[in-house]
Amino acid sequence: SSSSSSQASECIYFTRFKQSSSTKRYVGGTAESIWAYCAGEFDDMAIPLTDDYNGTSKSPSVYYNYDDFDLILFMSDRAFLSGSTDGATGDEVWTAGSMDLWAARLPVKASGLVDTPIRLTSVSCEHNGLDLSEYSVDPISGAIILRIGADLHYMTKETIATKISNANGEKRN
Numbered sequence: 042s043s044s045s046s047s048q049a050s051e052c053i054y055f056t057r058f059k060q061s062s063s064t065k066r067y068v069g070g071t072a073e074s075i076w077a078y079c080a081g082e083f084d085d086m087a088i089p090l091t092d093d094y095n096g097t098s099k100s101p102s103v104y105y106n107y108d109d110f111d112l113i114l115f116m117s118d119r120a121f122l123s124g125s126t127d128g129a130t131g132d133e134v135w136t137a138g139s140m141d142l143w144a145a146r147l148p149v150k151a152s153g154l155v156d157t158p159i160r161l162t163s164v165s166c167e168h169n170g171l172d173l174s175e176y177s178v179d180p181i182s183g184a185i186i187l188r189i190g191a192d193l194h195y196m197t198k199e200t201i202a203t204k205i206s207n208a209n210g211e212k213r214n
């Protein structure tokens with residue numbers, strides 16, 4: 042499992058277990074998902090953050106002080122199923138896609154993430170179908186280093202801000 046913590050809210054973000062296989066686009070009971078434990082909140086219990094999608098969401102990391110709020114970054118193979126909504130809730134439906142980097146606004150609420158996650162990468166289009174393998178945040182510059190296949194890619198803080206701004210101006214990124 043992996044974890045990250047938020048200084049402002051005293052929360053720990055983590056995956057409860059690591060998927061035992063390296064199956065791409067696995068959807069099911071042992072898919073990794075992200076949880077939050079916030080001391081003294083939510084009846085002092087961990088809550089699921091990515092249970093709106095039954096596939097893999099992993100590698101949470103807090104991105105501090107983005108435009109007066111923090112973000113949680115995570116890898117997920119989710120994608121929107123275009124034109125489909127859940128009949129009971131009216132929410133858009135997720136489907137399995139390529140492993141990309143996603144961001145969501147913090148803090149969290151009892152029902153999970155405050156906002157719908159924003160896709161920061163689209164690796165299947167930009168990198169010949171290779172999935173994102175891992176990423177790291179540079180705490181000094183705010184840049185993100187991505188590993189896709191054998192290559193490293195650099196995403197500046199300005200690029201991240203543009204992607205988030207564009208997503209907030211539209212319904213989806």
